[in-house]
Amino acid sequence: MTDLDTHLRKFQKELSAGTVSLALLAVLAAGGEAMYGYQIAKQLERVGEGVLSGKQSALYPVLRNLEGSGLLDSHVEPSVSGPPRRYYRITDAGRAVLHEWAAAWRATRDSVDSVLEGLIP
Protein backbone atom coordinates (compact mmCIF):
# COMPACT_ATOMS: atom_id res chain seq x y z
CA MET A 1 0.00 0.00 0.00
CA THR A 2 2.71 2.49 0.99
CA ASP A 3 4.74 1.28 -1.94
CA LEU A 4 1.89 2.13 -4.30
CA ASP A 5 1.64 5.46 -2.54
CA THR A 6 5.28 6.38 -3.13
CA HIS A 7 4.98 5.39 -6.78
CA LEU A 8 1.99 7.68 -7.13
CA ARG A 9 3.80 10.53 -5.33
CA LYS A 10 6.79 10.23 -7.59
CA PHE A 11 4.63 10.20 -10.69
CA GLN A 12 2.65 13.24 -9.51
CA LYS A 13 5.86 15.10 -8.78
CA GLU A 14 7.26 14.40 -12.22
CA LEU A 15 4.02 15.36 -13.91
CA SER A 16 3.69 18.62 -12.01
CA ALA A 17 7.29 19.59 -12.78
CA GLY A 18 6.24 20.26 -16.35
CA THR A 19 2.65 21.30 -15.98
CA VAL A 20 2.89 23.84 -13.15
CA SER A 21 4.38 26.51 -15.42
CA LEU A 22 1.62 25.94 -17.99
CA ALA A 23 -1.12 26.08 -15.36
CA LEU A 24 0.35 29.24 -13.84
CA LEU A 25 0.48 31.05 -17.17
CA ALA A 26 -3.07 29.93 -17.93
CA VAL A 27 -4.43 31.13 -14.56
CA LEU A 28 -2.74 34.52 -14.94
CA ALA A 29 -3.88 34.88 -18.57
CA ALA A 30 -7.47 33.94 -17.72
CA GLY A 31 -7.67 36.26 -14.70
CA GLY A 32 -6.50 39.26 -16.72
CA GLU A 33 -5.51 41.06 -13.52
CA ALA A 34 -2.38 40.85 -11.42
CA MET A 35 -2.46 38.19 -8.68
CA TYR A 36 -0.10 37.34 -5.82
CA GLY A 37 1.32 33.94 -4.96
CA TYR A 38 -1.20 32.98 -2.31
CA GLN A 39 -4.15 33.91 -4.55
CA ILE A 40 -2.79 31.81 -7.38
CA ALA A 41 -2.25 28.85 -5.04
CA LYS A 42 -5.85 29.11 -3.78
CA GLN A 43 -7.14 29.45 -7.35
CA LEU A 44 -5.32 26.27 -8.41
CA GLU A 45 -6.57 24.50 -5.27
CA ARG A 46 -10.13 25.39 -6.25
CA VAL A 47 -9.73 24.04 -9.77
CA GLY A 48 -8.32 20.76 -8.52
CA GLU A 49 -5.41 19.18 -6.75
CA GLY A 50 -4.01 17.61 -9.88
CA VAL A 51 -1.50 20.20 -10.94
CA LEU A 52 0.27 20.98 -7.69
CA SER A 53 -0.31 17.55 -6.16
CA GLY A 54 -0.90 19.39 -2.92
CA LYS A 55 2.32 21.37 -2.50
CA GLN A 56 1.73 25.10 -2.77
CA SER A 57 5.38 25.81 -2.07
CA ALA A 58 6.27 24.23 -5.42
CA LEU A 59 4.56 27.21 -7.01
CA TYR A 60 6.78 30.01 -5.75
CA PRO A 61 10.13 29.05 -7.26
CA VAL A 62 8.36 28.48 -10.59
CA LEU A 63 6.73 31.93 -10.43
CA ARG A 64 10.10 33.50 -9.79
CA ASN A 65 11.76 31.63 -12.62
CA LEU A 66 8.99 32.48 -15.08
CA GLU A 67 9.54 36.10 -14.12
CA GLY A 68 13.26 35.63 -14.62
CA SER A 69 12.72 34.45 -18.18
CA GLY A 70 10.43 37.37 -18.98
CA LEU A 71 7.10 35.55 -19.19
CA LEU A 72 5.73 37.33 -16.13
CA ASP A 73 5.98 40.85 -14.74
CA SER A 74 5.75 41.61 -11.06
CA HIS A 75 5.54 44.47 -8.62
CA VAL A 76 5.32 44.71 -4.83
CA GLU A 77 2.41 46.34 -3.06
CA PRO A 78 1.99 46.89 0.66
CA SER A 79 -1.12 45.23 2.08
CA VAL A 80 -3.47 46.14 4.92
CA SER A 81 -3.02 42.83 6.72
CA GLY A 82 0.02 40.67 6.44
CA PRO A 83 3.24 41.33 4.58
CA PRO A 84 3.70 43.28 1.35
CA ARG A 85 2.70 41.16 -1.61
CA ARG A 86 4.32 40.53 -4.94
CA TYR A 87 1.74 40.72 -7.71
CA TYR A 88 2.33 38.87 -10.96
CA ARG A 89 0.98 39.71 -14.40
CA ILE A 90 1.49 37.84 -17.66
CA THR A 91 3.57 39.60 -20.36
CA ASP A 92 3.03 39.52 -24.12
CA ALA A 93 5.91 37.08 -24.44
CA GLY A 94 4.16 34.99 -21.79
CA ARG A 95 0.95 34.92 -23.81
CA ALA A 96 2.81 33.83 -26.93
CA VAL A 97 4.56 31.07 -24.98
CA LEU A 98 1.29 30.01 -23.38
CA HIS A 99 -0.22 29.61 -26.85
CA GLU A 100 2.63 27.33 -27.93
CA TRP A 101 2.61 25.35 -24.69
CA ALA A 102 -1.15 24.82 -24.85
CA ALA A 103 -0.81 23.32 -28.33
CA ALA A 104 2.02 21.07 -27.13
CA TRP A 105 -0.03 20.04 -24.11
CA ARG A 106 -3.07 19.13 -26.21
CA ALA A 107 -0.93 17.04 -28.54
CA THR A 108 0.61 15.21 -25.57
CA ARG A 109 -2.76 14.70 -23.90
CA ASP A 110 -4.34 13.30 -27.06
CA SER A 111 -1.53 10.88 -27.74
CA VAL A 112 -1.41 9.67 -24.13
CA ASP A 113 -5.21 9.30 -24.14
CA SER A 114 -5.14 7.24 -27.30
CA VAL A 115 -2.45 4.97 -25.84
CA LEU A 116 -4.46 4.52 -22.65
CA GLU A 117 -7.73 3.94 -24.47
CA GLY A 118 -9.27 0.56 -23.86
CA LEU A 119 -6.58 -0.30 -21.34
CA ILE A 120 -8.72 0.15 -18.26
CA PRO A 121 -12.30 -1.08 -18.38
Next chain:
Amino acid sequence: MNAFNPSNDTARAGLPTTIPEYLEHLRRSLAGADPALVQDALYDAEEYLRSEMAENPGRSEAEVIVSVAGSYGAPDEVADIYRDTEVKVQSALRAPPPRPRGSWIGKFFGVIAEPRTYASLFYMLLSLATGIFFFTWVVTGISLSAGLAVLIIGIPFVILYFGSVRMLSLVEGRIVETMLGERMPRRPLYTERGKPLLSRIGDLFTDPRVWATQLYFLLMLPLGILYFTVAVTGLTVSLTLIAAPIAAMFGADSRLSIDGLVWGEPWLYPVAMLAGVILLFLTLHAARLVGHLHGQLAKHMLVKTAQYT
Protein backbone atom coordinates in the same frame (compact mmCIF):
# COMPACT_ATOMS: atom_id res chain seq x y z
CA MET B 1 -5.87 18.12 1.38
CA ASN B 2 -5.19 19.84 4.71
CA ALA B 3 -6.17 16.65 6.48
CA PHE B 4 -3.31 14.75 7.99
CA ASN B 5 -1.87 11.50 6.96
CA PRO B 6 -1.85 9.48 10.20
CA SER B 7 1.53 7.98 9.37
CA ASN B 8 2.97 11.47 9.71
CA ASP B 9 2.42 11.78 13.43
CA THR B 10 6.07 11.95 14.33
CA ALA B 11 6.68 14.64 11.75
CA ARG B 12 3.78 16.65 13.09
CA ALA B 13 5.07 16.47 16.64
CA GLY B 14 8.18 18.34 15.50
CA LEU B 15 6.24 21.10 13.74
CA PRO B 16 6.99 24.66 14.81
CA THR B 17 4.18 26.60 16.47
CA THR B 18 4.92 30.19 15.45
CA ILE B 19 5.82 31.80 12.14
CA PRO B 20 9.33 32.89 13.23
CA GLU B 21 9.98 29.32 14.40
CA TYR B 22 8.75 27.95 11.09
CA LEU B 23 11.08 30.30 9.21
CA GLU B 24 13.95 29.42 11.51
CA HIS B 25 13.29 25.73 10.87
CA LEU B 26 13.18 26.34 7.12
CA ARG B 27 16.44 28.26 7.33
CA ARG B 28 18.05 25.31 9.15
CA SER B 29 16.70 22.86 6.58
CA LEU B 30 18.23 24.93 3.80
CA ALA B 31 21.63 25.13 5.50
CA GLY B 32 24.38 24.89 2.94
CA ALA B 33 22.18 26.11 0.08
CA ASP B 34 22.97 29.30 -1.82
CA PRO B 35 22.21 32.25 0.52
CA ALA B 36 20.34 34.00 -2.28
CA LEU B 37 18.06 30.98 -2.64
CA VAL B 38 17.51 30.89 1.14
CA GLN B 39 16.49 34.53 1.18
CA ASP B 40 13.95 33.97 -1.60
CA ALA B 41 12.52 30.83 0.04
CA LEU B 42 12.07 32.60 3.38
CA TYR B 43 10.34 35.52 1.69
CA ASP B 44 7.90 33.23 -0.12
CA ALA B 45 7.15 31.15 2.96
CA GLU B 46 6.53 34.20 5.12
CA GLU B 47 4.20 35.69 2.52
CA TYR B 48 2.20 32.48 2.33
CA LEU B 49 1.99 31.99 6.11
CA ARG B 50 0.95 35.58 6.81
CA SER B 51 -1.66 35.46 4.04
CA GLU B 52 -3.06 32.28 5.52
CA MET B 53 -3.18 33.97 8.96
CA ALA B 54 -5.03 36.93 7.48
CA GLU B 55 -7.54 34.62 5.77
CA ASN B 56 -8.33 32.80 9.02
CA PRO B 57 -8.55 35.46 11.69
CA GLY B 58 -10.07 33.11 14.29
CA ARG B 59 -7.27 30.58 14.37
CA SER B 60 -4.03 30.56 16.31
CA GLU B 61 -0.63 30.57 14.66
CA ALA B 62 0.01 26.96 15.70
CA GLU B 63 -3.27 25.76 14.12
CA VAL B 64 -2.55 27.61 10.89
CA ILE B 65 0.93 26.09 10.69
CA VAL B 66 -0.45 22.58 11.27
CA SER B 67 -2.93 23.01 8.41
CA VAL B 68 -0.31 24.65 6.20
CA ALA B 69 2.07 21.72 6.73
CA GLY B 70 -0.31 19.71 4.57
CA SER B 71 -0.69 22.21 1.73
CA TYR B 72 2.37 24.47 1.66
CA GLY B 73 4.53 21.83 3.24
CA ALA B 74 6.55 21.23 6.38
CA PRO B 75 9.86 23.15 6.45
CA ASP B 76 11.91 20.12 5.37
CA GLU B 77 9.67 19.41 2.39
CA VAL B 78 9.69 23.06 1.33
CA ALA B 79 13.48 23.08 1.51
CA ASP B 80 13.63 20.02 -0.75
CA ILE B 81 11.25 21.59 -3.27
CA TYR B 82 13.36 24.74 -3.49
CA ARG B 83 16.57 22.76 -3.93
CA ASP B 84 15.02 20.53 -6.63
CA THR B 85 13.39 23.33 -8.57
CA GLU B 86 16.52 25.44 -8.50
CA VAL B 87 18.63 22.64 -10.02
CA LYS B 88 15.98 21.80 -12.62
CA VAL B 89 15.41 25.38 -13.69
CA GLN B 90 19.07 26.32 -13.67
CA SER B 91 19.79 23.52 -16.09
CA ALA B 92 16.75 24.37 -18.23
CA LEU B 93 17.24 28.13 -18.54
CA ARG B 94 21.01 28.41 -18.62
CA ALA B 95 23.04 27.77 -21.72
CA PRO B 96 24.78 24.42 -21.42
CA PRO B 97 28.29 24.76 -20.00
CA PRO B 98 30.91 24.59 -22.74
CA ARG B 99 32.58 21.25 -23.27
CA PRO B 100 35.75 21.16 -21.19
CA ARG B 101 38.71 21.27 -23.52
CA GLY B 102 41.67 19.01 -22.93
CA SER B 103 44.63 20.80 -24.45
CA TRP B 104 45.89 24.08 -23.05
CA ILE B 105 45.54 25.60 -26.53
CA GLY B 106 41.87 24.67 -26.52
CA LYS B 107 41.49 26.14 -23.05
CA PHE B 108 43.21 29.34 -24.09
CA PHE B 109 41.32 29.93 -27.33
CA GLY B 110 37.98 28.39 -26.26
CA VAL B 111 37.20 31.51 -24.26
CA ILE B 112 36.08 33.29 -27.43
CA ALA B 113 33.14 30.91 -27.87
CA GLU B 114 31.68 31.42 -24.39
CA PRO B 115 28.79 33.89 -24.06
CA ARG B 116 29.74 34.54 -20.43
CA THR B 117 32.97 36.21 -21.65
CA TYR B 118 31.11 38.90 -23.54
CA ALA B 119 28.66 39.49 -20.70
CA SER B 120 31.62 40.04 -18.34
CA LEU B 121 33.28 42.33 -20.85
CA PHE B 122 30.08 44.35 -21.11
CA TYR B 123 29.82 44.49 -17.33
CA MET B 124 33.36 45.89 -17.21
CA LEU B 125 32.40 48.66 -19.65
CA LEU B 126 29.14 49.39 -17.82
CA SER B 127 30.74 49.42 -14.37
CA LEU B 128 32.25 52.85 -14.97
CA ALA B 129 28.76 54.35 -15.29
CA THR B 130 27.21 52.38 -12.43
CA GLY B 131 30.33 52.99 -10.31
CA ILE B 132 30.03 56.75 -10.72
CA PHE B 133 26.31 56.62 -9.96
CA PHE B 134 26.61 54.46 -6.83
CA PHE B 135 29.59 56.43 -5.51
CA THR B 136 27.80 59.76 -6.00
CA TRP B 137 24.64 58.40 -4.40
CA VAL B 138 26.44 57.18 -1.27
CA VAL B 139 28.67 60.24 -0.86
CA THR B 140 25.75 62.64 -1.36
CA GLY B 141 23.47 60.56 0.84
CA ILE B 142 25.96 60.24 3.68
CA SER B 143 26.99 63.89 3.69
CA LEU B 144 23.43 65.20 3.41
CA SER B 145 22.34 62.76 6.14
CA ALA B 146 25.11 63.92 8.44
CA GLY B 147 24.42 67.55 7.66
CA LEU B 148 20.64 67.41 7.98
CA ALA B 149 20.44 65.02 10.94
CA VAL B 150 20.42 67.96 13.36
CA LEU B 151 17.21 69.29 11.78
CA ILE B 152 13.74 67.76 12.06
CA ILE B 153 13.48 67.27 8.30
CA GLY B 154 16.83 65.49 8.42
CA ILE B 155 15.46 62.41 10.13
CA PRO B 156 13.05 61.26 7.39
CA PHE B 157 15.82 62.03 4.89
CA VAL B 158 18.26 59.73 6.69
CA ILE B 159 15.65 56.95 6.80
CA LEU B 160 14.84 57.39 3.13
CA TYR B 161 18.50 57.30 2.23
CA PHE B 162 19.12 54.04 4.11
CA GLY B 163 16.02 52.53 2.51
CA SER B 164 17.29 53.54 -0.93
CA VAL B 165 20.58 51.73 -0.25
CA ARG B 166 18.63 48.50 0.31
CA MET B 167 16.73 48.96 -2.94
CA LEU B 168 19.88 49.76 -4.91
CA SER B 169 21.59 46.65 -3.57
CA LEU B 170 18.77 44.57 -5.11
CA VAL B 171 19.19 46.45 -8.41
CA GLU B 172 22.94 45.80 -8.47
CA GLY B 173 22.19 42.17 -7.58
CA ARG B 174 20.00 41.85 -10.68
CA ILE B 175 22.74 43.33 -12.89
CA VAL B 176 25.37 41.02 -11.39
CA GLU B 177 23.17 37.95 -11.76
CA THR B 178 22.29 38.68 -15.38
CA MET B 179 25.78 39.58 -16.54
CA LEU B 180 28.14 37.64 -14.30
CA GLY B 181 25.93 34.62 -13.67
CA GLU B 182 26.25 34.72 -9.88
CA ARG B 183 22.97 33.77 -8.21
CA MET B 184 21.74 36.82 -6.26
CA PRO B 185 18.52 37.40 -4.25
CA ARG B 186 15.44 38.22 -6.28
CA ARG B 187 13.34 39.18 -3.30
CA PRO B 188 13.97 41.80 -0.65
CA LEU B 189 14.96 40.36 2.72
CA TYR B 190 12.30 40.83 5.29
CA THR B 191 11.93 39.05 8.54
CA GLU B 192 9.98 39.89 11.66
CA ARG B 193 7.40 41.79 9.67
CA GLY B 194 5.19 41.97 12.77
CA LYS B 195 7.58 44.36 14.53
CA PRO B 196 6.49 47.96 15.06
CA LEU B 197 7.63 50.53 12.53
CA LEU B 198 10.16 52.17 14.84
CA SER B 199 12.10 49.02 15.60
CA ARG B 200 12.08 48.16 11.89
CA ILE B 201 13.66 51.55 11.22
CA GLY B 202 16.16 50.79 13.98
CA ASP B 203 17.03 47.51 12.25
CA LEU B 204 17.85 49.48 9.11
CA PHE B 205 20.78 51.12 10.87
CA THR B 206 22.05 48.06 12.71
CA ASP B 207 21.84 45.74 9.69
CA PRO B 208 25.48 45.06 8.79
CA ARG B 209 24.41 44.40 5.20
CA VAL B 210 23.30 48.01 4.66
CA TRP B 211 26.76 49.20 5.74
CA ALA B 212 28.52 46.59 3.63
CA THR B 213 26.41 47.68 0.66
CA GLN B 214 27.52 51.30 1.10
CA LEU B 215 31.13 50.19 1.26
CA TYR B 216 30.59 48.15 -1.91
CA PHE B 217 29.07 51.18 -3.66
CA LEU B 218 32.06 53.33 -2.69
CA LEU B 219 34.38 50.60 -3.95
CA MET B 220 32.53 50.49 -7.26
CA LEU B 221 34.07 53.77 -8.44
CA PRO B 222 37.76 52.73 -8.33
CA LEU B 223 36.84 49.22 -9.48
CA GLY B 224 34.67 50.60 -12.29
CA ILE B 225 37.49 52.85 -13.50
CA LEU B 226 39.92 49.92 -13.37
CA TYR B 227 37.58 47.53 -15.19
CA PHE B 228 36.70 50.10 -17.86
CA THR B 229 40.34 51.00 -18.45
CA VAL B 230 41.48 47.39 -18.70
CA ALA B 231 38.65 46.48 -21.08
CA VAL B 232 39.03 49.52 -23.34
CA THR B 233 42.84 49.43 -23.44
CA GLY B 234 43.01 45.69 -24.01
CA LEU B 235 40.44 45.77 -26.81
CA THR B 236 41.79 48.83 -28.65
CA VAL B 237 45.46 47.87 -28.51
CA SER B 238 44.88 44.27 -29.59
CA LEU B 239 42.42 45.14 -32.36
CA THR B 240 44.74 47.88 -33.64
CA LEU B 241 47.71 45.49 -33.74
CA ILE B 242 45.61 43.00 -35.71
CA ALA B 243 44.23 45.61 -38.11
CA ALA B 244 47.39 47.67 -38.70
CA PRO B 245 49.20 45.24 -41.06
CA ILE B 246 45.99 44.81 -43.08
CA ALA B 247 45.60 48.58 -43.33
CA ALA B 248 49.25 48.84 -44.36
CA MET B 249 48.70 46.39 -47.20
CA PHE B 250 45.95 48.64 -48.49
CA GLY B 251 48.40 51.52 -48.64
CA ALA B 252 47.98 53.19 -45.31
CA ASP B 253 51.05 54.71 -43.72
CA SER B 254 53.08 51.56 -43.36
CA ARG B 255 54.99 52.08 -40.17
CA LEU B 256 54.44 50.83 -36.67
CA SER B 257 55.21 53.35 -33.97
CA ILE B 258 55.32 52.37 -30.32
CA ASP B 259 56.33 55.03 -27.81
CA GLY B 260 58.29 56.98 -30.39
CA LEU B 261 60.15 53.94 -31.74
CA VAL B 262 59.28 53.55 -35.36
CA TRP B 263 59.60 50.29 -37.28
CA GLY B 264 58.97 50.09 -40.97
CA GLU B 265 60.10 46.60 -41.83
CA PRO B 266 57.41 44.43 -43.40
CA TRP B 267 58.59 41.34 -41.46
CA LEU B 268 57.12 42.98 -38.37
CA TYR B 269 53.58 42.71 -39.72
CA PRO B 270 52.95 39.05 -38.87
CA VAL B 271 54.63 39.55 -35.49
CA ALA B 272 52.32 42.49 -34.75
CA MET B 273 49.28 40.47 -35.78
CA LEU B 274 50.29 37.54 -33.61
CA ALA B 275 50.89 39.84 -30.64
CA GLY B 276 47.46 41.40 -31.26
CA VAL B 277 45.69 38.04 -31.28
CA ILE B 278 47.41 36.91 -28.08
CA LEU B 279 46.61 40.22 -26.39
CA LEU B 280 42.97 39.95 -27.48
CA PHE B 281 42.64 36.52 -25.90
CA LEU B 282 44.42 37.69 -22.76
CA THR B 283 41.85 40.50 -22.52
CA LEU B 284 39.01 38.00 -22.85
CA HIS B 285 40.54 35.85 -20.12
CA ALA B 286 40.92 38.93 -17.94
CA ALA B 287 37.20 39.62 -18.46
CA ARG B 288 36.33 36.09 -17.34
CA LEU B 289 38.49 36.46 -14.27
CA VAL B 290 37.04 39.87 -13.38
CA GLY B 291 33.51 38.51 -13.89
CA HIS B 292 34.19 35.65 -11.50
CA LEU B 293 35.96 37.70 -8.83
CA HIS B 294 33.48 40.55 -8.95
CA GLY B 295 30.57 38.12 -8.65
CA GLN B 296 32.14 36.72 -5.48
CA LEU B 297 32.72 40.21 -4.12
CA ALA B 298 29.13 41.26 -4.79
CA LYS B 299 27.81 38.08 -3.24
CA HIS B 300 29.80 38.57 -0.06
CA MET B 301 29.03 42.24 0.37
CA LEU B 302 25.38 42.39 -0.75
CA VAL B 303 23.98 39.13 0.67
CA LYS B 304 24.01 38.56 4.39
CA THR B 305 25.63 35.14 4.54
CA ALA B 306 26.28 34.96 8.24
CA GLN B 307 22.58 34.71 8.97
CA TYR B 308 22.19 31.43 7.12
CA THR B 309 25.19 29.45 8.18
